[in-house]
Amino acid sequence: VMVWLRRCTHYLFIVVVAVNSTLLTINAGDYIFYTDWAWTSYTIFSISQTLMLVVGATYYLTFTGVPGTATYYALIMTVYTWIAKGAWFALGYPYDFIVTPVWLPSAMLLDLVYWATKKNKHSLILFGGVLVGMSLPLFNLVNLITVADPLETAFKYPRPTLPPYMTPIEPQVGKFYNSPVALGAGAGAVLSVTFTALGCKLNTWTYRWMAA
Numbered sequence: 001v002m003v004w005l006r007r008c009t010h011y012l013f014i015v016v017v018a019v020n021s022t023l024l025t026i027n028a029g030d031y032i033f034y035t036d037w038a039w040t041s042y043t044i045f046s047i048s049q050t051l052m053l054v055v056g057a058t059y060y061l062t063f064t065g066v067p068g069t070a071t072y073y074a075l076i077m078t079v080y081t082w083i084a085k086g087a088w089f090a091l092g093y094p095y096d097f098i099v100t101p102v103w104l105p106s107a108m109l110l111d112l113v114y115w116a117t118k119k120n121k122h123s124l125i126l127f128g129g130v131l132v133g134m135s136l137p138l139f140n141l142v143n144l145i146t147v148a149d150p151l152e153t154a155f156k157y158p159r160p161t162l163p164p165y166m167t168p169i170e171p172q173v174g175k176f177y178n179s180p181v182a183l184g185a186g187a188g189a190v191l192s193v194t195f196t197a198l199g200c201k202l203n204t205w206t207y208r209w210m211a212a
Contacts, residue, residue, distance in 0.1 A: 009206060010063055017059060018073065021052040022080040039180040042144050046137035046184035051195045053077065053103045054132045057110055058124065058199025063206070067115035074107035102139040106132045110196075121200050129196035133188030137181050 056077070057070035078101040109131040110124070117123035 006207075009209075013063075013202070013206060014056075014060055014073070014076070017056040018076045018080060021056050021077050022084060042140065043137075043180040043184045043187075046140045046180075047188050047191065049103065049140065050106070050133050050136045050184075050188040050192050053106060053136065054110070054129060054192045055195045055199045055202070057107050057132075058128070058196045059202045061110065061114055062121065062124070062200050062203045065119060067111045067119075070107040070110040070114070071104060074101070074103035077103050102136065102143060105139055106136045109135055125193060125196045125200060129193035130189045132196075133190070133192035134185045137184030137188060140184070141181060 053074060057073040060073040061067070061070040063069075110128045113128040113131060114124050117127070
């Protein structure tokens with residue numbers, strides 16, 4: 001009974017975390033709605049993607065103990081995103097259907113660290129977290145480059161006049177604009193270590209809950 005309870009809980013966690021990861025990262029790359037704030041949005045989205053990927057992938061990786069499952073988890077997120085994007089696109093939203101699988105190479109790095117350090121959790125947290133945090137903003141740049149031209153999209157999908165409280169504020173060029181990749185990678189490298197540790201901890205808590 002405990003074996004099946006453990007397996008069912010494991011699969012439930014994977015589905016829940018993967019779905020939530022996808023929901024939280026679904027807009028990453030859709031900079032057509034953030035014309036004035038494209039680089040700022042890119043930085044924030046890069047960090048959010050990094051954290052969502054790393055917590056789920058680490059949980060899955062440490063639960064199975066098999067290098068390669070982090071990449072499999074990223075593949076789940078990618079497929080979920082394609083399905084969601086396809087549904088929104090079919091409803092007439094001006095979203096690009098092609099979403100580059102930016103999570104896969106970063107997840108591969110996580111698997112590589114786990115394998116290279118002979119399944120050392122502390123090395124996974126430190127090295128794996130830093131590598132994912134630093135690499136994903138770079139891969140996410142592909143999303144920004146391949147997205148539809150904002151002006152072209154604006155003409156194709158005209159929107160009604162915005163009420164005064166919704167009027168966009170003129171962007172302040174400076175902080176985010178200088179180097180969004182470096183900013184995202186720097187913040188991601190620090191924050192993802194914490195979330196990698198959380199992924200490991202979720203695994204521990206799950207086992208303890210099932211063993212009680």
